[in-house]
Amino acid sequence: MSVILEVDHVTKRFGGLVAVNNVSFQLYEGEILGLIGPNGAGKTTLFNCINGVYTPEEGRILFKGQDITGLPPYKVVRMGIARTHQVVRPLNELSVLENVVVGACYGRENLSLEEGRRTAEEVLEFVGLADKRNVLAGKLNVAEKKRLEMARALAARPYLLLLDEVLAGLNPTEVARMLHVVRKIREEGVTILMIEHLMHAVMNLSDRIIVLDYGSKIAEGTPKEVANNPKVIEAYLGDPDLALSLVEERT
Amino acid sequence: MMRYVRDPALWLTTLVVLVAGVWPLITRSATTREDMFLILMFVTLASSLNIVLGYTGYVNFGHIVFFGLGGYIGFYLIAEKGWHVIPAALAASLGVVLFAAILGGIILRLRGAYFALATIGVNEAVRSFIVNWDAVGGAVGMEMNFSRYQDYGGPMNALWFAYILLLIVTLASVLLSYFVRTSKFGLGLLAIREDEDAALVLGIPAPKAKTIAFALSAIFPAIVGTLFFFKNGNIEPGDAFRLHMSVEGIVMIMLGGYGTVMGPVVGAATYERLRGFLLTSPLFKNLQLAFAGVLLLLIIIFVPSGVVGWLRNRFPKVRRILA
Amino acid sequence: MDVLLASLVDGLLIGFVYGLAAMGLTLIFGVMDVVNLSHGALIALGMFGVYLLFTGLGLNPYLGLLIVLVLGIILGMILYAIAIHPLLDGPHLSTLLSTFAVSMIIIGVGTMLFTSTPRNIDINLGSMVLGPVRLQGTRVVAALVAILVATGLYIFMYRTHVGKSIRAVANNRDAAELVGIPSVRILAFSFGLGTMLAMVSGGLIATLFPFSILSGGTYELKSFVICVLGGLGNPTGALLGGLILGLIEGLIPVFMPVGWTPVIEFTLFVLIILIRPSGILGAR
Numbered sequence A: 001m002s003v004i005l006e007v008d009h010v011t012k013r014f015g016g017l018v019a020v021n022n023v024s025f026q027l028y029e030g031e032i033l034g035l036i037g038p039n040g041a042g043k044t045t046l047f048n049c050i051n052g053v054y055t056p057e058e059g060r061i062l063f064k065g066q067d068i069t070g071l072p073p074y075k076v077v078r079m080g081i082a083r084t085h086q087v088v089r090p091l092n093e094l095s096v097l098e099n100v101v102v103g104a105c106y107g108r109e110n111l112s113l114e115e116g117r118r119t120a121e122e123v124l125e126f127v128g129l130a131d132k133r134n135v136l137a138g139k140l141n142v143a144e145k146k147r148l149e150m151a152r153a154l155a156a157r158p159y160l161l162l163l164d165e166v167l168a169g170l171n172p173t174e175v176a177r178m179l180h181v182v183r184k185i186r187e188e189g190v191t192i193l194m195i196e197h198l199m200h201a202v203m204n205l206s207d208r209i210i211v212l213d214y215g216s217k218i219a220e221g222t223p224k225e226v227a228n229n230p231k232v233i234e235a236y237l238g239d240p241d242l243a244l245s246l247v248e249e250r251t
Numbered sequence B: 001m002m003r004y005v006r007d008p009a010l011w012l013t014t015l016v017v018l019v020a021g022v023w024p025l026i027t028r029s030a031t032t033r034e035d036m037f038l039i040l041m042f043v044t045l046a047s048s049l050n051i052v053l054g055y056t057g058y059v060n061f062g063h064i065v066f067f068g069l070g071g072y073i074g075f076y077l078i079a080e081k082g083w084h085v086i087p088a089a090l091a092a093s094l095g096v097v098l099f100a101a102i103l104g105g106i107i108l109r110l111r112g113a114y115f116a117l118a119t120i121g122v123n124e125a126v127r128s129f130i131v132n133w134d135a136v137g138g139a140v141g142m143e144m145n146f147s148r149y150q151d152y153g154g155p156m157n158a159l160w161f162a163y164i165l166l167l168i169v170t171l172a173s174v175l176l177s178y179f180v181r182t183s184k185f186g187l188g189l190l191a192i193r194e195d196e197d198a199a200l201v202l203g204i205p206a207p208k209a210k211t212i213a214f215a216l217s218a219i220f221p222a223i224v225g226t227l228f229f230f231k232n233g234n235i236e237p238g239d240a241f242r243l244h245m246s247v248e249g250i251v252m253i254m255l256g257g258y259g260t261v262m263g264p265v266v267g268a269a270t271y272e273r274l275r276g277f278l279l280t281s282p283l284f285k286n287l288q289l290a291f292a293g294v295l296l297l298l299i300i301i302f303v304p305s306g307v308v309g310w311l312r313n314r315f316p317k318v319r320r321i322l323a
Numbered sequence C: 001m002d003v004l005l006a007s008l009v010d011g012l013l014i015g016f017v018y019g020l021a022a023m024g025l026t027l028i029f030g031v032m033d034v035v036n037l038s039h040g041a042l043i044a045l046g047m048f049g050v051y052l053l054f055t056g057l058g059l060n061p062y063l064g065l066l067i068v069l070v071l072g073i074i075l076g077m078i079l080y081a082i083a084i085h086p087l088l089d090g091p092h093l094s095t096l097l098s099t100f101a102v103s104m105i106i107i108g109v110g111t112m113l114f115t116s117t118p119r120n121i122d123i124n125l126g127s128m129v130l131g132p133v134r135l136q137g138t139r140v141v142a143a144l145v146a147i148l149v150a151t152g153l154y155i156f157m158y159r160t161h162v163g164k165s166i167r168a169v170a171n172n173r174d175a176a177e178l179v180g181i182p183s184v185r186i187l188a189f190s191f192g193l194g195t196m197l198a199m200v201s202g203g204l205i206a207t208l209f210p211f212s213i214l215s216g217g218t219y220e221l222k223s224f225v226i227c228v229l230g231g232l233g234n235p236t237g238a239l240l241g242g243l244i245l246g247l248i249e250g251l252i253p254v255f256m257p258v259g260w261t262p263v264i265e266f267t268l269f270v271l272i273i274l275i276r277p278s279g280i281l282g283a284r
């Protein structure tokens, strides 16, 4: 298996706060890597460093062997890394279709408007939003907005997809639906790095998991190894619900 | 290409401007021409401003600086250097687009109210600079020798000539607005308007796109400035950089429909006609400004998407013909 | 040297009045993120308020100010209800335009009632000599009144319950609502305060210079410059910004033709927005 993404000793600070502290890991082509950790651990910030929203103070990020540290986000998308936002950011006054066309046209394949429309239709079908194509994005409900986030990212035809809590706030039916979509994406050969609080979902989906706490990586391994790691349990103690669900995953 | 030829919205837009604009040429009435000159001028100013304001979502209070600077460059070349009005207008446009590209590259980093305030500052800085610059006449401005009009077959012909040029420019400016709105580039601008950070993450090179939009919005105001002051025969800083005119442009866009192609056209025409009516009506003559204010307030509160926007939302069927 | 000193002191005195005007603008921005484009028209309204009370009722201009102050708060709250509140959650373009519409209405009606011929309030408080500098009485009093009002505002904001609520809402409206602060009333009152500051400073300016209903525009632009100097949303910064602007205006004519003053002011304005949008005082 070849390495698609390499995060190499990355540190990101906000004033005195070290949000990401000297984090390194590798991501292999075709795998699903879960990224977990308590609230405020620095997961989203790490995503922001990878896709160019922030430039890390230290360290490098290599994508397919190329150094992409500090590239602006729009260049990172072109290279084939797309992402979803934890807090959904639909383009409210544009239709669902137009939202996805933006993703397609400005994504990795740099499509024309007509080609972009075709791709967008396909992707909407794929995530199950096709019947909403002409609705204004601002009018969707939360679950639909999450799927729209997903659709826009997919329309960019990425090699690597960064998913930031796509399951948060969904009811069990919606979760099942979303998980189905994620599996299908993986079947298409897209590599996935996903942040998730919903333990049973990450444990089920991920090939490997890394754990952040206070900005540092405290564990890495298979779901089973991570769930049995005392350091991880300790990190989650501040959050009893999560700790419990983590323990429940132990088998 | 075929996509455009078949688009009824394109034809409707072109037709509206053309029919209205040709009217004075048929009636040969100088008063109609003068009325229409102002309307077309505002259609151009509003349409071009809409690219930045309506598509990209940046509130530019200094749009008129393009008109004023263009007017100064063009007028100077005509009055002092003896240029023909066409090359003078083109040179003015080129100069102003360059100015806009550089300025845009610098101030489009600002967002929201900060950008809006900076554009006011730029307009005022340029105006007060011109007031102090004696080479272009300082506070009194410049006058054109009447004999200049002889090159065009006398003053009467020169005015008709300027009008025809303006009609062409207006058409071009509305078409530019249409093509931007329906292009991939325009879709990127709309995304920036909705959420610039999300747009960046979706792959839109926002800094470049914004600057291009800003520069595009400067092309035609500069030409209109040259034509307007050529027609008037004089130019002064107060007329060229009237902050109030920028705001009127925004009002027209809001009235017609923010972010649509037809909106600024409808808005500019309505606003100008309304003002003409208020100015001549004995009842409202003195109150025209207040009246326009009340109208604006009512629109913002009750029909924020403007006439065209409202039609498009209310009757989805008309979307096909009303871009 | 004496010319320079006199000019500086003069600038400083007027700077207090400018600063007061700018405080109104910056207060409103700080609390509700609204750039009030009717600021200039409100300044002009304050000018005419004092003027009419003076010429019509023979009221001393400084007493007239007191009435203008009360009227300002009331008018501001009415304006808030009409032109701000319905639009507060919309894009910021809406409030820019609605406040501009208010300005059009005020200036339109004002032009009809008062025409645009310049007026002035004819008072003379003599002058005082301080070392080498001769100060005009009206300017000294205007500066003192401005300081008084600013101090009053400061005490109000930091010592009273309502003032503290205003600051809480400015900080975070949602959080303020959660702890039970009625944010709508607070917002309305803040707009009233901002309006009051504009009108009072207008009244003060009317005792210094000739004015017309159109004069507000100039002072509105000055207020923008000052707010940006002091950091948008920061009232203390605005007062300081006013002093700086006053000093600049006092200083420039000593070195170059007066006409260059606005060029320098606005260039400075744009540069500061670009380089230090939080103002020269503000933390980065």
Ligand SMILES: Nc1ncnc2c1ncn2[C@@H]1O[C@H](COP(=O)(O)OP(=O)(O)OP(=O)(O)O)[C@@H](O)[C@H]1O
Pocket (backbone or CB within 6 Å): A014, A017, A019, A037, A038, A039, A040, A041, A042, A043, A044, A045, A046, A086
């Ligand atoms: N732009 C910013 N400026 C300052 N601090 C920030 C910024 N973004 C994040 N932080 C801080 O960095 C830390 C990490 O935040 P981050 O959003 O990355 O956490 P997270 O792991 O995604 O948490 P959650 O599970 O709640 O989403 C937090 O303490 C947060 O407050």
Ligand SMILES: [Mg+2]
Pocket (backbone or CB within 6 Å): A043, A044, A045, A086
């Ligand atoms: Mg997060």
